[in-house]
Amino acid sequence: MVVLVTGANGQLGQSLQFIAEKYSQIDFVFCDSKALDITQKTGIESVFNKIKPDFCINTAAYTAVDKAETETEKAEAINATGVKNLAEVCKEFKTQLIHVSTDFVFDGTKKTPYTEEDIPNPKSVYGQTKLDGEKAVQAVLEDYFIIRTSWVYSQFGANFMKTMLRLGAERDSLSVVNDQIGTPTNAVDLAEALVQIVVFVSQHPTHKVSGIYNFSNEGSCSWFDFAQKIFENNTINIDLQPIPTSSYPTPAQRPKYSVLDKTKIKLVFGIAIKGWEESLSNCF
Template sequence: MINILVTAKDGQLGHCFQDLASKHQNLQFVFKNSSELDITNKDHIEAVFNTQAFDYCINCAAYTAVDKAEEAVELANKVNHLGAQNIAEACEKFGVTLIHISTDFVFDGEAHSPYLESASTNPLGVYGKTKLDGEKAIAKTLEQHFIIRTSWLYSEYKNNFLKTMLRLASQRDEIGVVGDQIGSPTYAKDLAEVVLQIIEQNDTNFGTYHYSNQGEVSWYDFANEIFKIAQSQIKLNKIETSDYPTPAKRPMYSVLNTSKIEKTLNIKIPAWEKSLLIAYSNLEE
């Protein structure tokens, strides 16, 4: 049996791991929420790691409020940077392999082709900077780690773009969505499956990987597909980033090159439209 500790079980990704747990009988999970395991609290971490021997820790905990982070700099740093470091230190001490989730927001979006893992980072805001500092702290602390950068996560859980668009479709007749930011939507359950595959394959090719669903789209294209699937009559207008100012600057292009993880795990990643259909039908259930 492989023993796995999952942090932030009440987050979007944490929920996806809980959904998949019963499909993986060879994996034994311990799920903790942010009050049971606060990653900024070293005593909490020590206490949880002392309860049993874990083989893996999947860290889903993060400060994810991208715009609020511009003000809440200290808190974002405490969770995304120092919290990640705390978890890495515990993994090092207890001989646990860490699988940590990071973000496309470590890049500045100036590229014109998908970002490789080796591409230069240059976060535009506090969220991306603190996530990058977390990555660096993990890499410095612990050899046995996987850092998986992903993008535009959505699922049937918590707040995300899919659920926001469906809510707006039921409330409004017309909506404007940004058409000049390009990225790859990623179904959080696909990401969770890949993480479990790394564990089941006992992969030891530690390091940084990119994972997103296949295809590049704008938020407008993503919204358009959501409304098509939902058979919504809402009028969708394409707007520009400059028409929708936000406290945090976002990368204009943040498509991730996923060939490293595809080759390492010998997987084929689903197209974003296909995964969106599955997520939508799971939402309907």
């Protein structure tokens, strides 16, 4: 079984590389943006023609949330047009697409975890381009997997955890927002879930299980709580102060609440999900 992974140099792509050797039954092909630029359809076709993938896990994305407010065309080209290109080529080659999306498709006005049936209403350019990508997949393919996730971190790439560790080493005090609530997601756990979906689908070809799924670690917290746990795990002594979002304005509006309900992915695929605090400890 051949599984193509796009965006191989991103933190999720690197997390998939980290776990790949555990799955000897899968022939993983990892492509970064130089090897496979999803904004160039002919290039995608060329790669697919060579390797004939059974599955494609798309981790390629424009993820600079604040920059997207001014780099709208670039974000749209990767997150929407690029995803449409990939979906069309997957259809052409009868490849099963697993596409990774985000909690930013929601406006954050709910007070209970978002399910897959909740209506998206993004408040940022990034969120809108990711929703446009989801819609492109749904328009092109009958069978697809869209996996929405949140607050992704890992030992790879650039992310909140690594930023906190850097600032913790540089500063004596730090202020972090405490009124945005969500769930940190260890990218390695997300990578494992994506591969478990591949394995399940390949073993149950007649099961109709395609659609949208949520995945994050279990539980919820604020960015302040998340930072506090990062420092605790690394015995970093720092004066950490909670502040409201209004004291830390950013170009892009973040959802105030974006906890994801994981009932569906657990029931359908039997995926066991760790709590965010346990998973954070594992990361270290």
